[in-house]
Amino acid sequence: MEREIVYQKNRVEIVRVTPHLYFRRGDMPARRQSNGAFLVSGEVVATVDATTMEAAEEMLQEAVEVFGHPLRYVFLTHGDGDHVAGLPVFLEQPLTIFCSHRLLGQVVPQGYDGPAAFMGIEGVQTLWLGGLEVELSTVPIAAHSPRDLLIRVVQDGCVVAGDTGVSLDHLYFHAADPVEWARLLREIDARGGSAILPGHGDIYPWSHWKEITDFIDLLVQAGNACLEGLSEEEVSALDDDRATQLAGGYLAGPGASAGTIRDTAGASAERELRMVIQALVRKRTGHTA
Structure with missing residues (x-):
């Protein structure tokens, strides 16, 4: 319009x-x-x-x-x-x-x-x-x-x-x-x-509300996948560098979700996934930003 x-x-x-x-x-x-x-x-x-x-x-x-x-x-x-x-x-x-x-x-x-x-x-x-x-x-x-x-x-x-x-x-x-x-x-x-x-x-x-919601859901799914297999101690100790490493590794993978995140967020993809990983860690550990 x-x-x-x-x-x-x-x-x-x-x-x-x-x-x-x-x-x-x-x-x-x-x-x-x-x-x-x-x-x-x-x-x-x-x-x-x-x-x-x-x-x-x-x-x-x-x-x-x-x-x-x-x-x-x-x-x-x-x-x-x-x-x-x-x-x-x-x-x-x-x-x-x-x-x-x-x-x-x-x-x-x-x-x-x-x-x-x-x-x-x-x-x-x-x-x-x-x-x-x-x-x-x-x-x-x-x-x-x-x-x-x-x-x-x-x-x-x-x-x-x-x-x-x-x-x-x-x-x-x-x-x-x-x-x-x-x-x-x-x-x-x-x-x-x-x-x-x-x-x-x-x-x-x-309709953009649904687009945002679906994309956040996808980022949360990816963030949980990045944290899968980490011990409680590793999650609690996760810092910016480690979160960036996890996000970058996930986005470099061949999965369809990784491709969708890359295509949707472009140059911001790694930052957005890193921040979601950190938010999920805060939620798990009870810490606040």
Whole structure:
């Protein structure tokens, strides 16, 4: 589906998804900007994530230039640096910032008494932006991270997913439980919807949830195969080098699963499988990232 580009400047594109939802396509290779989004209802404008200091400054300008009104709300999908590095810019503005309650300790500076207000979300909460119903939901488990926040524009059936739903070569498991991540995605998929706006990648159809789930399942299967035959002591002692060795050895093999992972994730295949192996080790040993 070809969508209208309503703004193109500074290697950023703002794409109309619906009359209320716009995808902010960042340029990660050139400017280190992950994707974001704008939600618009009447005079109310909200944005998603603060990828860099430059991006945050640009979003303040884009709200007025593209949508005709100043920014009022910010949603943070999670706390990775490429999604919150620009937050100091927003802290100087009279904005309301929504994030998972688990993220507050990371993003609210100690002793902060500036003009911005923070709202920690726990569970599922409904917010009205003008006449637009927005559902905010935190994840009860460590999917991509335990601090993820999903933003659903109810009437449009669209979800701004951050890194919970990304391109298959950009899955990161540094704080994840891949088994629970896949389970969460099945639940999201079952609700039905129309589009996914990811932190990395492009606008995806709803069927992308199943594609991610199936690929994570395949990575988990491969990760368990890599750990098969190792003693408890060997699993507990497994470090980055050993996990990389196991992942590389598996992917160099002739199996169909190894080929699918290589073809799907490309240059990221070894990293993704290594991180899944490490996540499975954390799950077995009870350690956290």
